[in-house]
Amino acid sequence: MLLFMGAKRAVVVGGGIGGLTAAAALRTRGWDVVVCERAASLDPVGSGLSLGPNALRALDTIGLGQGTRELAAIDGVSGIRRSGGRWLVRADVTAPMLEKYGDLAVIALRAELVDLLLTRLPEGTVKTSTTVSAVDPVSGSVTTSEGVLEADLVVAADGVRSVVREALFPGHPGARYSGATTWRFVVPEPGRGFRTTETWGRGDVFGVMPLSGKRIYCYASAVAPAGQTFADERAELLRRFGDWHDPIPELVAAADPAKILHNDVYWIADPLPAYHSGRVAILGDAAHAMSPNLGQGACQAIEDAVVLASLADRPDGLARYTAARLPRTRMVVQNSHRVSRMVGLHSPLATAARDAFMWGVGRFGSAALIRQTARVFEWTPPRLSDS
Template identity: 40%
Template sequence: MTGRAIIVGGGVGGLASAVALHREGWDVEVHERAPRISGPGNALTLWPDAQEALDALGIGDAVRACAPLHEHFELRRPDGRLITSVDVGREGEGPSPRVLTRSSLMRLLLDELPSGAVHTDSDIDPHVALSAECDVLVGADGVHSRIRTALFPASRPRYMGCVAWRGTADVSTDFHGQTWGPGRKFGVVPVEGEPAHWFACLTAPADYRLGAHHQELRSLFAGWHDPIPRLIEATPESEIVRDEVSQLVPAPETFAVDNAVLVGDAAHAMTPDLGQGACQALIDAVTLAACLRGAADPGQALADYDRARRRPTRRMATASRVLNRISRARTMPRARLGAIRIALRLPVARS
């Protein structure tokens, strides 16, 4: 079937859903609250499953042309000693993951949409959206989704016990991996032709409050191996972003209610530890369009989407949460040493 789809949220999941449905002949309308479509400039790891979704969206070749392969990963101690290294593409079947900035991916998706399909500065009320005259309403409005809250008031983001920072620095480095210390970690993702992308996580109570980012990060990672101090110093204070890491607890009972459906973080927000958040949003979009293709009953098609996506994304969220806790632990050294290699080998990390 084809029809009219209203998509609330102009992030990766929302834009990908619009592209997937537009390619099937749907009239799509994206509503984004922000004054312009933009995403944080953080680097995304695009695993083979997501690359297949990008092919289905018609931008796979464009992504491969500008996204370098992510073939080698190192896990180190704060003093720089190597714990383990992984040749990612050789750990299982299929191609290596690729690395692309979120903003670059969103630009590629936007280019696939017709003029006038995206409405920015559009603060559409969730109850108005749910009652709108459309064949399908897609809730793609992120971890704090108002569409999900209207459908499932009990399903809300829960703080996972850590705060995270991210930024980019014009620093040259060959280090691609993570460094784990007691209760904290630091990761570096160099992107070809881009500043180095980094992130940091700290185990902290929910009421933890910070001073200036630079001051706090200098203290947390003082004495850690190069290039970590250089990355912190080279990142402007105003460009360091801080977030509280959250996950949906309880998860929504279903991803589809009547003609409304949830995709991306609105459906299954997860910690970033497996690098699968954007990947799963892309797969959601392609699966949604495939379920609607040729369907006579949109309600049944959305139920099929729910059956296809709810279980694997919940499994992914659980695995990501477990890895998050292990990677920030103050104890369990053996579990911490093997966690990255196990995560890269598990089917859940590639499904």
């Protein structure tokens, strides 16, 4: 239980999407907040993200939902193709999405969402190049490279390799390698309209997402050993995807090799026993890192942040935060992993069966596709202003 006399002070460890959303949401609830980010700058420019209706509703609670919609590309037409170009699923989900959820998924550049979140934080709130080496869950003291900070609440949003998580739950196995590695980059739109598509091969995937400002966000994944890197990442992408259907080779060729992000995918297969300990709450990838296949990593971190802010100053608030978030995020993690395993199938027989299944799903139309998203998208955030 947290008891407060006077100003409520929070220290957020990590300046990613989850940490900045938590800082903004806690500010909405009257907290003084400091964000400690170990990197010298907040986010790479070459990473995009999908924000579903659930995340947009959460951002609405801190006054940033509409701003996010305005900076992002909105696309209701999407599909899945084979590497040769044949469509497996193709649907316009605009009308059923709007009818069921009142929103479409939007596609944004991560760095631009970071900038938008920073508009809700006073100058000096985020301290970059600040490393956290220890957190005391009983007292709330946070040892940083700049000194010791005292907090009523510590928010661990320090990512998949969370130092705070390892300290609080030393017996937990932590994140494990998913078996897949990913590449991400942004290129200018090459003179024609694009739709959101994902192309599946034998263990390899290539995704194309239009961004605002006539830009294209591309991502690729492949089954590969952990830790493998390449002197020329673009050349490796061309080797893997250069004979796939248009416009994939053209998009890869247009990428700046210096701006291609290459990261292995780790996920938390074994759930944490709780998302809190003492005065510390854990959120985002630090709590429930997942594969990117449902596009819910950032979305769930944003949900975590607003739920935590709504409960943190209540009796047993952090225990209630765990009770609210652990079952839901576990469901999303497991569902995303199932999709990851299906996409990562490699044998000709298994991929043929997978593709036949997806073709069948597509025949039921957009309404059937929408039903598959209901457990994730049908979520209502708390009201921060009067909760």
